[in-house]
Amino acid sequence: MGPRLEGEFIAVVNAGSSSIKLSMFSLHDDRRQGPLRLELRAQVEGLGTATPHFEAAHADGTKAGSRDWPVGERLGHEGALEHLVEFVRHEFPGLSMLGIGHRVVHGGTAFQEPVVVTPAVLATLETLVPLAPLHQPHNLAPIRRAFAALPGLPQVACFDTAFHRGQSDVADAFALPYALFEAGVRRYGFHGLSYEYIASRLPALSPRLADGRVVVLHLGNGASACALHRGRSIASSMGFTAVDGLPMGTRSGAVDPGVLLYLMDEHRMDARALETLLYKESGLLGLSGVSSDMRQLLASDAPRARFAVDVFVHRVAREIGALAAEMGGLDGLVFTAGIGEHSAEIRRRVLSRCLWLGVSVQEAANRDGPPERRLSTVDSRCEAWVIPTDEELMMARHTFRLLAGE
16 A cells, blocks of 8 residues: 555656756546546746746646746746745645655666665765756756655656667667777667657547657757567667757757767867757757748748758658667657647658558648547558657656555
């Protein structure tokens, strides 16, 4: 028997490089709806910029709060976390907590599933910072703070890499000296919490796809693709880091490593300059010179904006083909995340490149409909779907399972 759930909450923290998101889930006994019920979503974005902004909403979408800091006041992660904690205390007086779930980008080879964080676990996660230097430190900071401020409150680390750890060594290996593979230089894959959530929805939406071969496209400011076979990750576009694979908002995606050697030799770029180039100055922003936001690029008449969109669609379509080959065929495509869920134009362009896979699309369904919907015709050999992702709910489920004994 787990603890009594009435009145208890699970907090889910997703701390990124420029934002912190916090979701609050209440625990109840209505097993028809599941034990978790979203109550609040809040986030502070624009950290480290001149225009930090806080926004919070109740589960029904009604506004719960907002705040803008004075222009030029560069709010950091610590200040943002303090604001979120105080806001939650005000919203939920007398709060009773079961625990906190945290998104941690990298679990390395040591963590193949979510884990309750102990000082020893935290120390191990610290050693993985070099594998995700722009994300891991921010992921771990709220854990350390909670250890200090709320001693005894259980915390669970939920990894973006864990869902992919069942992939074969052949799929994970780079053709580098084998000693490097043994030392951890391998493909890890990311966005695993998103893909795991999509896999959990497929049995209810399309049992055929739940038991079949699916490419899921997580297309947002960060973008990747994953091959699912019977709900398990077989291969993914991201590799050793979250900069590999598809072009993203400001990240380059896959680049010939010889380009980096050239830039080091001919442009005298060091590791930090390359890091800035690959993570912050490339992708849609670098190609277009206009914006990293797909909505602005699609609305722009600038030739380079159109070029950036064309490159993005080309690379997505090529990745679909590669992952379909990995599985020996394809039964379905799923679009998710910001661009995948909301851009009918990008979906249309990508799907038009997938006719050879047997996709037949209902244009009306692609343009509009409920959040979860089938885009393909009834007789389409390869199904196409839009399924909104919910990484926070996935983390809440993992936290509940580990802490409530279910």
